Amino acid sequence: MDAAHIRNFSIIAHIDHGKTTLSDRLLHMTGTIATREMEEQLLDSMDLERERGITIKAHPVTMLYKAKNGETYELNLIDTPGHVDFAYEVSRSLSACEGALLIIDAAQGVEAQTVANVHLAMKQNLTVIPVINKIDLPHANVPQTRQQLEDILAIPAESAIEASAKEGIGIEEILEAIVERIPHPKPTGEVGLQALVFDSYFDTYKGVVSHVRVFNGELKPGMLVKLLHSGKTVEVKEVGSFNPKPYLRDRLQLGETGYITANIKSPQEVKMGDTITDVRSTAGPLPGFKEIHPMVFSGIYPINTSDYEHLKANLGKLQLNDSAFVYQAETSVALGFGFRCGFLGLLHLEIVQERLRREYGMDIIATYPSVIYKVLMTDGTLKQVDNPAFLPEPTYIESIEEPMVKTFVICPNEYIGDMMALISEKRGAIDHTETLDARRVMLTSLLPLNEILIDFHDRIKSITRGYGSMDYEHAGYRQSDMVKLDMLVNAEAVDAFSCIVHRDKAESRGRALAAKLKEVIPRQQYVVAIQAAIGGKVVARETVGALRKDVTAKCYGGDISRKRKLLEKQKEGKKRMKSFGSVNIPQEAFIEVLKA
C-alpha cells in the first residue's frame, strides 16, 4: 500500500476503559475477522490476560478499511496494556505510530494513567483522537468528561468522539477520524531501509519474530539486513502482518507495520528499539526509545533442587517474549540454587510467577520482593543491593539510600483526608495538590518505591471505593534509615523471608510476618518457633504447636481406594514443601508472606 493510504495508531487509556473491547470492534467493523470468529477480548491471547481481563502485551493488527471517500486504507492498530507496570509497552508501541486513540470511560472520567499516557503521546508528537467510551452506561457523564479533556489534558472538547465499544456505537466515526486526522507516514529523507523493532516474541519453529515498523524503504524476504545496535547481519526469511494471526506478505513498505523472521535463535540478539537497515545502505539509526530497567527484584527457586536446569530453561523461554524481565543465577542458604529476577513492578512479578507455575508447570518459591538500595560503605565504596541477604553488616555501613517515586493520585474530594493518611503511613510527603474539577483532586507526592510495591494501589482503590487511580515515575534516591529484618524458624534464619525495611516499621512488620507465618506453616510433629529479629535482637515471636496426631479414625472397605489416593496426594504435597532443618514450609507460605 502506498504511504498515503496507511495509518498507524495505538489505543491508549487508563486500565479497563475499554481498549481491548474497542479494538475487537474495529476488527469486526473492518471485516478483519468474521462475526462467527468473534470472541470477546480477541486480542488478549494469553490465558492469563483473559482470566484477569487485562492486557499484558501490546498486540499489533493490520486492517483494511474502505473509507467513505471510496478509497481503501491500511490501518495498523496496536492495542496496549493499561496497567502502570506495563507503561513501557505503551511507549514502545507509540514510537511505531503517527497517532493514538485515547479512550476515556464516560463513567470514570480522566484517570491517572489517562494523564500519563497522553503525556507520552504528546512527547512523541502523535495526533491524539479522544474517544469517550461506555456512553451506554446509565451513569455515563459525557459533558463532564468533555470538560475534563479541556481542563486536565488541554485537548479540545469538541474533538472527542462519543462511543460505546460494547454496543458498537461510534465505531465508524472513529475509523473515519483515523483516516482523516492521523497523518500518513512520510519518508525520513535518508536513503534505503530503516525499520524500527518495537517488540518481539519467540516462536519455536521460526525463532525470534520481531515486530517492526518500516519508516523508510521496504523490507522483503531474501534481503540481507543489519541490526544497527548489535551490528549483526541476517537474511530476512519471512515478512508479514497480523490479522490478528500472523500472515505472510511479499513485502513491508514505507509506513507499514508487521513482523519479520530471520532465523534468529536468541532474543538477546534483537534489542527493542533497534533499527534495521539494508547492508548495502548507509542509513542511520531511528530515534528508538529509552531502555527500561527492572525496579523490583525477587529470588525464584525451584522447590525440587533437581529442577534447577529446567527452571533456567523456562526462565529463558519467558524472557523470549518479555524483554523487560531479567534474571541471573544466585544462591540462598535456605533455598539453594535459584535466580535473582528483575521485574517492572509487582503485577509483572506476579504474572511471571504465575506463568511459570501454570504454563510451565514449575513448582517454585519466590522470595520477598526488594528494590535496589545504594549502600555507602564505611570504606567509601558504594554497593548496590537488590537482595536483603547481601546487605552488609551494619558496622560496615555508612548510609543507605533508597529509590523514590513521584506518584500522581487522582481521587474524589471526600477521600483526600484518608489518602493523605495513607501517604504518610507509607512514609511519603505530599508535594502539591491540584483541583481537577469540582469533584476531584490530583495529589502529587514523593514516596519510597518499596512502600508502594505491595498494596499501595489496592489501598487507594479501597479508600476511594474504586474511584481513585494512580500513576508514578521514578524520582531518584534518598538517604533513609533502613534495617534488615530477619525471620527465624526454629532459630535458623530463612533468608528468603528477610527484607530491608525502614527502622520505624521494622517491628510492626516483624510482628505481622511472624503472625502470618504461624498461620501458614502447618503443624509438624514438633513445636516450631518463629521469630523476627533486627540485627540479632528478637522483636516478635510466635509458636506453632506440635501436631498431636495424623490419622483419620475411620477406614473401611469402601474407603480404601479413595483414602489411598488422598494419602498419595498428601505425600506429593510434602515433597513440594521446602524443608528448613526439620521444618517443612509449604510453597503457599512464601506467597502468603508476600501479602502480609
Next chain:
Amino acid sequence: MSDAIIGPVVSLYVHVPFCARKCSYCAFYSEPSTGEEINRYVAALTREMEWIQCQRPLQTIFFGGGTPSILNLRQWEEILTTMHRLKLLPAAEFTVECNPATVSLDKARLLHDLGVNRISMGVQSLDEALLDRLGRVHSREMVFKSWDILRKAGFQNLNLDLMFAIPGQTMTVWESTLAEALAMGSEHMSTYEVIYEDDTPLYAQLQAGEVAEDEDLSCAMFEKLVERTVSCGFEQYEIANFARSSIPAGLTATTIPPIPDVPRLACRHNVNYWRGGQFHGLGPGATAYVAGVRSRNWANTQLYCEQIEKGCRAVESSECLPPRRRAGETAAFGLRMPAGWPFATFLEVTGYDLQKEWGDAIQELVAQGWGELSKDSFRLTSEGLRFADSAAQLFLGD
C-alpha cells in the same frame, strides 16, 4: 515375586442405599425412597447375588448403608431366603447395620432366626443436641430401647458406633456419652472422628465459619476414648475399633479360626479389609476387591436396577494397581491394626517380602519411635498409630 496366592472370595459386602433422611455429615451413597423402589432394589440385589463366585458358605457378610434396617420384614425375608438357597449362608460372621429408629422386635427376631449374628448400631452420640446437629433421625431413648430389643431377640455380638470431634461436642459431653455407651456392655465398639466431606451440609457450615475444627480437642478425645475403652476390658485392634476377647456363653460365631494378636470378637469382615483380603460388593455404590481389582457399582439405584434387570453387571469403575503398588497399599492399611504385619501373612497375601521391599520405610519408622520390628513381624507403636496416615504414606506410591 509378585503373584499373591489368590484363594476363593470369603467376604461379601451389601450396600442398602436408603435412609429416612440425610445426616448432615454423611457422604455415603443413600437417599430417601418409596416402598416400590425398595422392592425393585431387593429384586435386583437377589439377582446380582446369583452371579457371584465365592466360597460357600461365606465367612463374613456385612450389610451396610444407608440404613439396612429400613427394609421391611418381607423384604428381609426375601433376601435372606435367597442367600440360604444360594448356600451363601450360614456365615460365621453376619453383620447388619441398624439405625436405632428402625428396630422392631419382629424384625430383630427375623434377622436372628435367618442367620444374622452380629448387629452394628449407629448410635453416634447420646447427647440430644448433638444428635440433632448431626441430623440423626433417632433420639437417645430409641438407642436404649432398640438395644433391649436386640438383646431380647438373641443377639450376643453387638457393636456400637460412636462419633467424636462433633462440632459443639465438649470433652464433658464426650466423656458422658462414652461412659453411658460402655455401660451398655457391647461386645464391640467402633468410633470415628467427624470428617468434613465435600458436598455435605457440615462441610458447608465449616466453610461458612459456623463451625470450627479443634485439633487439640479431637486429639484429647481420641486419647480419652482409648483410655476408657481399654480400662473397660476392650482391646484396641484397629485405630478406631475396639473388641472384647472373651466369648459370651452361647455365641456360636466361633467357626472361623482365631487371628493371632486380634481379639476374638473383632469384626472379621473389617479385618479382612485392612489385611488386603478379597470381598465382593453388591448393591448400588458398593465396592469390591476381587483378583486384585477394586471396582465400584453405580451409585445410582435406578441405574443399578436397570443394569441388573438387563442381565448386566452394574460396575461403574474399576482400578487395578500394579502388583507392587497394590502390595504397598495393603501394607499401609494393615498397619492400622496394632497387630501389624506378620511377614509370613504379608507374603501370603501380596507375594512380597515386606521387610525387603520397604526396608527403608520400616527403618525410618523404627528410628522415629513409630515402628516396632520383631523377628517375624512389623507393627506401629501406640505413638505411631496416632500418626498412621503419615506412616502409611511411606508405603504408598511408586
